[in-house]
Amino acid sequence: MTTVLDLKGVTVVRDGNDILDKVDWTVDSSERWVVLGPNGAGKTTLLQIAAALIHPTRGNATILESALGKSDVFELRPRIGFASTAMAKRIPASETVLDVVLTAAYSVTGRWNEEYDDLDVRRAQRVLAEWKLGHLGDRRFGLLSDGEQKRVQIARAVMTDPELLLLDEPAASLDLGAREELLQLLGGYASSPFAPGIIMVTHHVEEIPRGFTHALLLSDGAVVRSGPIDEVITSEVLSEAFGVSLEVVNTGGRFAARAS
């Protein structure tokens, strides 16, 4: 077990506001974290710190044992898998699904004239099969359904065998069938002892896959509660964070919430 993320007093200031406020957080390689919180709580900003895309204004962030600000982020970033809608927008619609995943090995989006190694091609095909995309390798990314596109984003993020995997709302906008299909795949992946440390941002407790072990609840840039998932995803804690009286139930590792 190794620490993949260690934040100490991390504060991010934008336009004079502390959009992250003295965040302390440690993530271990064996842990799968979900980050929840109201709109504007700072979840995406927190993920951007974890992805080494931005630096804290104050405090210290250590990612994969490299201190931000004291190490080369261009060496660090390829070790982190990041699936987000913002990232997906940079993928050319005309790119084939196989190339979307394959180009991750070269840290680019959009195939040019690179020669790819047979080993990389075989690995990309294996990853596509694992994410139930094996039959779509030749299809253009822009022609896929939302659910398929989300799975391709994750396949691309895991292609390089990352040591830390970041998922920004992987199930957002999916219909019920596509959501459940994705959650099953994510749950299987998260339960594997070979998976890296995972951090997933979501708006809905219904979108937490089985196998997730910890939760961090943010509100107004500050950590309201963090720890083992059963201690954080509770009626009492979520009601306080969202400012509404909520009833949360856990059925076999899947959560649901509604106003009480």
Ligand SMILES: Nc1ncnc2c1ncn2[C@@H]1O[C@H](COP(=O)(O)OP(=O)(O)OP(=O)(O)O)[C@@H](O)[C@H]1O
């Ligand atoms: N570059 C910026 N300049 C000014 N304010 C910013 C900047 N980036 C984010 N913010 C503000 O910081 C707050 C936190 O933003 P962030 O996107 O991290 O929240 P979030 O929890 O991901 O929100 P949501 O759930 O709505 O996606 C918001 O109020 C946002 O408007």
